[in-house]
Amino acid sequence: MNDLTETHSVAWENxxxxxxxxxxxxxxxxxxxxVSKFSGKILLADVGDGTLRDLLSQGSLDFVSELNLIVITHGxxxxxxxxxxxxxxxxxLKRSIPLDILIPKGCKEASSTIRIFKDSYCDTLPFQIRVQEMGHDSEFHTDFFHVHSLEVEHFGSENATGEDLLMPALGYRVSIxxxxxxxTGDSxxxxVLEEIVxxxxxxxxxxxxxxxVEAGLKVHLTEDEAKQLxxxxxxxxxxxxxPEIES
Ligand SMILES: [Zn+2]
Known part of the structure; x- marks a missing residue:
């Protein structure tokens, strides 16, 4: 069986x-x-499907209280x-401390997901969710993470005509x-990618x-471009x- 986790997970530390x-x-x-090693505080950079499962797979519930900031690159x-x-x-699990979520300005997918969640549980939500829209050259600071966002160029096809348009998309530099x-997010x-990295x-x-051969893609980087960066x-x-999926 093809274990995607094996080939798509990696760790680094200093x-x-x-x-x-x-x-x-x-x-x-x-x-x-x-993860800030001194404080144990956690910043999540993008929260795709299975984020909860992946956090639980680490064998601890500490993230319920130690999660300090969620940063989303695009919708x-x-x-x-x-x-x-x-x-x-x-x-x-009754988290009680506020949670800050950074999203690109105009990112409807993230803002509406958060709004629906808050509307659904407005009377029973034990923690505050604070959304901050970020743009080009925005900054956001917590006690543990300093975040600087820069606009990148990522085309999506979410409009009615099917035509590709630039979507709200950010790359981030995080200081700990x-x-x-x-x-980089997707770009x-x-x-501006050079500035980010x-x-x-x-x-x-x-x-x-x-x-x-794919150099100059509108949506993504190629491996060669990514290595150059x-x-x-x-x-x-x-x-x-x-992902390589056997058919
Ligand atoms: Zn994308």
């Missing part, structure tokens, strides 16, 4: 931060946990499809102490396109690969 790519595969889910289902379940679990973790090659201790870079960071991991 003295200050641990990065668990819980799972990342194009069209399935991207779920990344960035495609494989990047935020697990949000509703995660919020439901936090409610069930002296360490910087960068993630075609564009100059340059000098980062770890850059998580989408590499959905497999061959150089990665060389600007101290370390990098290629994520969001297309």
């Amino acid at each position: 003295d200050e931060v641990r990065v668990d790519v819980l799972f990342s595969a194009a069209g399935v889910a991207t779920n990344i946990a960035i 495609h289902f494989d990047h935020m499809g697990g949000l509703y379940s995660l919020l439901g679990f936090l409610r069930m 102490g002296e360490s910087v973790i960068a993630f 075609r090659m564009c100059p 340059t000098g980062a201790d770890l850059a998580l870079i989408e590499a959905t396109g497999s061959t150089s 990665g060389s600007l960071a101290r370390n990098y991991l290629l994520i969001h690969r297309i």
